[in-house]
Amino acid sequence: MFNVWDYVISFLVGGFICFLGQILVIRTKITTARILVLFLVIGMVLEVFNVYAPFREFAKAGAAVPIIGFGASLARGAIMATKEYGVIGIFTGGLTATAGGISMAIFASFIFALIFSSKTKRGGH
Amino acid sequence: MDKQKRNTNYNIYVESKIPKTKAWPSLFKAFLVGGLICAIGQGFYDLYSYFFPNLAESELTSCMLMTIIFITCFLTGLGIYDVIGAWGGAGSVIPITGFSNSISSPAIEFKKEGIIYGICVKMFTIAGPVIVCGVVGSIICGFVGLFN
Amino acid sequence: MQTIKLKNKPYLLAGYSMVGPLEGKGPLKDYFDYILKDDTLKEKTFEKSERKLLQDIIVGAIDKAGLKITDIDFFFGGDLLNQIVSSSYTARELEIPFIGLYSACATMAESLALASIFVDNGLAENVVAGTCTHFSSAERQYRFPLELGNQRPPTAQWTITGGGASVISKTPSNIRVSAVTFGRVVDFGIGDVNNMGAAMAPAACDTIREHIKNMGRTAKDYDLILTGDLGKLGSEILIDLMEHDKIILGKNYSDCGCMIYDKTERVFMGGSGAGCSASVLNSYIFKKLSAGDFKRILLVSTGALMSTTTSQQGDTIPGIAHAVELEFAGANKTNLKVNFSKDTNNVKSKKGGK
Numbered sequence: 179m180f181n182v183w184d185y186v187i188s189f190l191v192g193g194f195i196c197f198l199g200q201i202l203v204i205r206t207k208i209t210t211a212r213i214l215v216l217f218l219v220i221g222m223v224l225e226v227f228n229v230y231a232p233f234r235e236f237a238k239a240g241a242a243v244p245i246i247g248f249g250a251s252l253a254r255g256a257i258m259a260t261k262e263y264g265v266i267g268i269f270t271g272g273l274t275a276t277a278g279g280i281s282m283a284i285f286a287s288f289i290f291a292l293i294f295s296s297k298t299k300r301g302g303h
Numbered sequence: 304m305d306k307q308k309r310n311t312n313y314n315i316y317v318e319s320k321i322p323k324t325k326a327w328p329s330l331f332k333a334f335l336v337g338g339l340i341c342a343i344g345q346g347f348y349d350l351y352s353y354f355f356p357n358l359a360e361s362e363l364t365s366c367m368l369m370t371i372i373f374i375t376c377f378l379t380g381l382g383i384y385d386v387i388g389a390w391g392g393a394g395s396v397i398p399i400t401g402f403s404n405s406i407s408s409p410a411i412e413f414k415k416e417g418i419i420y421g422i423c424v425k426m427f428t429i430a431g432p433v434i435v436c437g438v439v440g441s442i443i444c445g446f447v448g449l450f451n
Numbered sequence: 452m453q454t455i456k457l458k459n460k461p462y463l464l465a466g467y468s469m470v471g472p473l474e475g476k477g478p479l480k481d482y483f484d485y486i487l488k489d490d491t492l493k494e495k496t497f498e499k500s501e502r503k504l505l506q507d508i509i510v511g512a513i514d515k516a517g518l519k520i521t522d523i524d525f526f527f528g529g530d531l532l533n534q535i536v537s538s539s540y541t542a543r544e545l546e547i548p549f550i551g552l553y554s555a556c557a558t559m560a561e562s563l564a565l566a567s568i569f570v571d572n573g574l575a576e577n578v579v580a581g582t583c584t585h586f587s588s589a590e591r592q593y594r595f596p597l598e599l600g601n602q603r604p605p606t607a608q609w610t611i612t613g614g615g616a617s618v619i620s621k622t623p624s625n626i627r628v629s630a631v632t633f634g635r636v637v638d639f640g641i642g643d644v645n646n647m648g649a650a651m652a653p654a655a656c657d658t659i660r661e662h663i664k665n666m667g668r669t670a671k672d673y674d675l676i677l678t679g680d681l682g683k684l685g686s687e688i689l690i691d692l693m694e695h696d697k698i699i700l701g702k703n704y705s706d707c708g709c710m711i712y713d714k715t716e717r718v719f720m721g722g723s724g725a726g727c728s729a730s731v732l733n734s735y736i737f738k739k740l741s742a743g744d745f746k747r748i749l750l751v752s753t754g755a756l757m758s759t760t761t762s763q764q765g766d767t768i769p770g771i772a773h774a775v776e777l778e779f780a781g782a783n784k785t786n787l788k789v790n791f792s793k794d795t796n797n798v799k800s801k802k803g804g805k
Contacts, residue, residue, distance in 0.1 A: 180349055188345040189338035192398065196337025199393030200330050203602065207645070210405055210601050213396050214433045222440045226447055239345035242364050243371070243398045244337070245433075251361075252441035257448030268449065272441025275361075279399065280434070282369040284426065286376035287407035291422045294380030296412045296597040298471075298490050298497075298587045298612075310640025310767075317641065317649040320688055324605050379598045388600015395600045404600050412596030415496040429599065 184238045191240030214245055221249025230254070251275045329392055336391030340398040344371055368399050375403040380411060405429040453658075454632040454665035461570035463626035463740075463777065464577070464618040465516035466733030469508050470711075471586065471612030474722070474730070477713045482734035483613075484511060490585070490612050498532065501585035505530065505541045505614060509581050512616035512733070516577070520545055523618075524575035527562035529553045531584050531610075531725055532592060538582070547579070555754030556651075556680050557634070558582045559615070559729040560773035563750075564631035566619045567775070571628075576621055583614020584724035593644075593759060606646040608682045609718035611711060614726035615733030625741040625781040630666060631774065634658035636756060638769040644762045648685020648708075648720055651753040654770030655681060656692040659751055662774045663698065670698050674745040677736065679728035679752035679772070680708040682720030707731040728752040736777070743779050750775045 199217065202208050208216075221244075224230040230250040234241040241247055255275025259267030273280070347367040351358070358366070378384040384404050388395040395401055406426055413425035427434065468483050475486030485507075492507075494500040505528070513520055526545065528538040529552040542549035554561045562580035569575045587597060589610040595601055619628065637657050641650035655678050663670060670676060670693075681689055686706040693700050707728045708721035732750055739745045757768045 180353075184349070185342050185345050189342040192341025192344075193334035193338025193394070196391075196394040196397050197330055197334040199337075199397045200333035201326075203333075203393050204326050204329065207604055207643070210396055210401065210595070210599065211429050211432045213393060214402055214405065214430070215436045217397055218433055218437055219440060222444055226444055239348055239367070240338075240341045242348075242368070243341040243344035243400075245397055245399055245402055247364070248368075248399055248402065249437065249440070251364075252437045253444035256441040256445035257451075260445045260448040265449070268442055268445030271445055272438060276437070278365040279368045279372055282372045283376070283403045283406045283430075286373045286403070287379075287410040287426060288422060290376045290380035290407055291410035291414050291426075292418075294382075294411050295414060296408075296587070296591075297382045299385065299590070299597055310638075313639040313653070314641065316691075317646065317688065320649070320684060320691075321606055321646075322684070329602075379600075382598060385598050385600045389602055391600075392602040401600070404598070408596040408598035408600075411598050412591055429595070 187236070188238045188240040191237035192243055195240070195244045195246065217245045218249035221246035222253040225250040225253035248276060248279065332390055333392045333394035336387065336394030337398060340371070340394070340400055344368070347371065371400055372403040375400040376407040379404050379407040402430055402433055452665055453634070453661050454630055455568060456630045457567060457571040457628060459571050460627040460629050460778070461567050461619050462622060462624040462780070463628060463737070464620040464622055464624045465512050466615060466617045466737035467508055467512035467515050468615035468730040468734040469504060469511065469613055470730050474611050474613050474711055477711050479711060479731065479735050482738055483730065484515070484734065487612070490587070497585055497587040497591070498536065501530065501532065501537045501583065501588045502540045504585060505537050505581065505583045506544055508583055508614050508616045509541060509545060509579055512579055512581060512618050516618040516620065518577055518618065520547060522577050523547050523579050525550055525566070525569060525578045527552060527566045527578065527580040528582050529558040529562065529725065530582055531555065531589050554771050554773065555756055556723060556725045556727065557752040557754030557771050557773050558725045559732060560679070560750055560752035560775050563617055563619070563628070563775050564633065564773055567628040567631060570619050570621060578619045579616055580619060581614065581616025582725040582729045584610055584612070584726035586610045586612045589724060603719060604645045605719055606643070606648070606684055607719045608647055608680065608708060608721055608723035609712070610724040611722040611727050611730065613730045615729035617733055623780070625743070625779060626737070627778045627780040628775060629778045630662070630776040632658055632662040632665065634772040634774070636769045636771050638767055640767045642762070642765065642767045644757065644768065646684070647723060647755045647768070648682040649688055650755050650768035651770035651772065652681055652685045652688040652692060655689050655751050655753045655772040656696065658772040658774050659693065659749070660696050660698060662749065662776070666776070670700055670703070673703055673747050673749050675736070675748040676700060676704045677728070677731070677748060677750050678706045679754070680721070680723040681706050681753055682708045682723065684720050710735070740777055740779055741781070743781055746779045748777050750777065
């Protein structure tokens with residue numbers, strides 16, 4: 179079950195996706211929100227063309243952890259729900275599939291925002 | 304001189320003056336940070352699949368993502384994630400942790416404006432587009448699925 | 452004419468500067484009057500800290516001049532926060548008649564210039580001019596939350612935590628304000644908010660050229676021509692632009708943004724913010740001038756007059772620069788040293804709190 183290869187491939191593929199992102203950052207001065215949206219849309223496109231599933235099988239967490247995986251889940255959720263429940267699934271499927279991640283992000287942010295306060299950045303990074 | 308022309312020339316000149324930094328170190332750092340975050344994700348995935356063998360792959364993935372999202376929010380609160388981000392660049396943004404950081408950082412920053420108008424309102428100032436594009440995109444994908 | 456020659460040459464009676472911990476590690480650390488250990492100043496929000504900082508600076512300057520708050524006729528000031536709240540709230544606490552100004556990072560030169568004109572024309576006896584910025588409050592207003600893990604492009608600058616205030620008076624001291632120039636708003640079409648130096652350099656060039664021309668001088672007549680916060684890139688651009696106008700800026704040119712941080716601190720192109728020229732002017736420059744090490748300097752604070760809204764809507768960044776010419780007024784060096792030590796004795800508390 180614990181396969182070293184899974185880690186190597188996760189590291190390499192995940193790293194490579196970020197590498198591509200960094201090229202974009204250097205070349206185009208793209209902001210955080212734009213990178214996130216761009217890679218999200220890439221994930222959706224991959225899913226629609228049925229490329230994501232084999233990619234996920236191959237790259238393990240290297241495909242699931244980047245926001246590409248999030249986009250693919252949104253798309254897959256909507257497509258699956260549409261096939262199962264019809265038109266209503268178009269609207270419910272996407273968020274249902276990703277509810278865990280979004281809820282956790284909102285909940286944890288809320289809790290930690292109550293606990294922590296922002297600190298001044300140190301110069302020198 | 305024609306202002307438009309002067310401005311264009313000036314912009315070209317400034318562009319040539321900007322010091323060229325080496326791209327390789329930052330690309331390497333992004334690769335390293337991004338790769339490590341994905342490898343950590345794989346670690347949680349294996350851990351959950353060991354303890355909960357009955358769960359489906361999508362559920363395990365969901366649990367794994369929730370775990371690293373939670374950890375990122377915590378690190379953001381401690382003021383560690385922005386240091387990782389400044390070092391790793393896109394390597395810290397493209398993994399789901401970047402999404403999580405972009406929600407928790409404004410929440411923590413704007414706490415001072417109160418819970419409702421600070422935390423709740425400002426929470427999506429950066430990640431809002433991700434949710435909006437995600438929902439709109441998934442609906443479009445749903446329509447595609449309908450006619451497929 | 453843009454340049455106003457001051458007939459009576461009002462005096463710069465005192466200068467007081469206060470900076471944050473990071474700036475306090477820089478090359479000018481021995482010149483600052485007070486270096487904060489905690490940049491929150493024990494306040495709950497960074498906006499409140501900035502307010503407290505400015506208040507301490509103003510009180511410190513008035514103290515250093517040996518005056519009481521009630522001796523001050525006007526307070527000229529501004530800052531970078533929306534609706535210049537830091538200055539307004541400081542004025543509320545101090546109860547000095549307040550003239551609020553805004554020209555972004557050029558606010559120090561603007562307030563100093565207007566204050567000098569007031570004193571020169573006999574409209575006031577003692578006037579205080581001051582401004583400050585706080586890294587964290589500027590960051591959350593203009594850029595991103597502090598905890599967001601984003602990378603800055605290499606052309607970015609670092610808003611300083613700190614500021615300074617000057618007391619301009621009829622009472623003689625070693626420094627006189629001899630002329631001021633109010634700048635034109637110049638926009639050469641730079642739209643990148645992470646490259647302020649390039650956006651402001653043309654404005655600085657315009658103001659310096661006009662000032663030198665109107666005063667009938669050359670760049671060599673100044674011991675120091677000091678721009679506000681152009682940063683490394685902006686200064687290089689300014690030197691090129693001035694050369695194009697046949698004015699050579701040599702060793703007598705420097706930039707506050709480049710001076711304030713240590714080379715080892717990775718603050719990209721250097722410091723920026725209204726507090727940048729304010730703190731350098733009221734520490735290093737003030738002390739060097741009153742000791743007679745500099746005979747004549749030209750302070751050119753530069754400001755970028757955009758807002759987050761205009762830059763999101765794709766507008767380019769207009770720049771402005773105001774110049775203030777300061778002269779050494781002492782007879783000779785020995786005489787001065789006596790005066791200078793008398794000045795320092797007047798400082799009641801280094802903290803400058805109420």
